[in-house]
């Protein structure tokens with residue numbers, strides 16, 4: 001662990017990915033593992049891992065990159081953290097993100113600006129930007145992130161690493177600070193595909209504390225790694241290579257399709273016709289759920305409380321006005337509006353219907369195909385400051401990742417080469433609980 005913390009001290013000066021370090025505790029855990037000797041079945045024992053700062057860690061500050069939680073020290077571990085500890089992993093610290101996971105560049109953090117591992121003038125993506133940049137910069141080999149609309153896959157793409165968002169219900173959300181509960185998924189960011197499978201294997205499983213988790217027989221999600229893609233049927237949706245996608249990025253994905261064909265897969269163009277409505281539906285659903293989930297931050301129970309208050313209303317209004325950043329407030333207002341009595345039918349109900357149509361688009365394709373391949377993002381990483389003042393442009397950056405969350409599907413981003421020196425992400429999407437197929441195809445490409 002001393003080496004890991006030296007790496008972090010050195011590289012994090014420019015990357016600025018860590019919000020908290022767990023140095024004493026990590027040293028103790030590592031020493032205990034050394035003393036006990038490594039059990040051959042425990043492939044992850046002694047390996048350092050970083051945790052996105054919206055996943056609660058017992059005794060270690062968890063802020064969700066918000067002023068609201070700047071001094072919040074949880075008294076329990078999220079299920080995923082407990083599972084990593086049981087696997088013998090060493091939790092090294094907490095990673096920067098967009099406040100409450102709302103954003104695509106980590107610039108919405110109330111704490112600090114994280115930089116892309118390949119170019120410090122560019123964003124690391126978001127919202128799990130700290131997790132991705134720390135792994136890509138070589139500070140740590142692996143990290144956990146969360147993905148509500150692309151927040152694992154997009155930063156993985158921008159930093160040239162492997163990001164995996166599992167099927168909704170595969171991994172417990174207990175201890176994840178909720179954003180959009182019907183969309184949120186905890187997943188992994190690693191340098192290699194195999195590492196991703198090991199890390200995801202460690203955190204999956206039904207959890208009585210999260211009733212949306214699905215009971216499944218034990219399985220090794222990496223079991224098909226090395227089998228190649230011969231005979232695999234891969235779909236390439238035309239909507240994901242069309243307008244708004246940088247032609248150089250599209251060309252890189254078409255090159256990846258040729259590589260898959262050369263390895264014996266068939267790749268055919270398909271249509272996901274409702275893709276164009278996904279961003280609009282997502283921002284209504286995610287913001288509605290967020291407006292409800294964030295009600296708990298009232299200045300009373302825990303978190304930030306404003307000074308100079310005259311009455312109870314003041315406590316609520318001032319604490320929330322001062323504690324939340326502007327993007328979070330924008331989402332709360334949008335969500336509250338969409339759910340309000342007069343607007344619910346026109347907005348929330350419509351969005352829920354669109355969500356069903358998007359899920360059906362995918363179901364239709366998966367009748368005939370094993371996998372969908374597409375770019376993860378329309379462009380490579382953009383400059384810090386370029387989009388932060390223009391929310392709609394920022395929202396459009398997620399157009400290729402959002403449909404997957406609306407449909408609850410598993411998807412990964414792996415590196416597909418570089419355009420002008422910046423990494424391009426190849427997104428691989430499968431039907432529910434077919435993570436093993438994604439790992440199989442991802443490993444063949446690596």
Ligand code: GLN
Pocket residue numbers: 101102103104126127146147148149150151152179286398
């Ligand atoms: N960028 C998207 C948003 O701002 C997705 C975020 C996420 O996946 N947490 O909502």
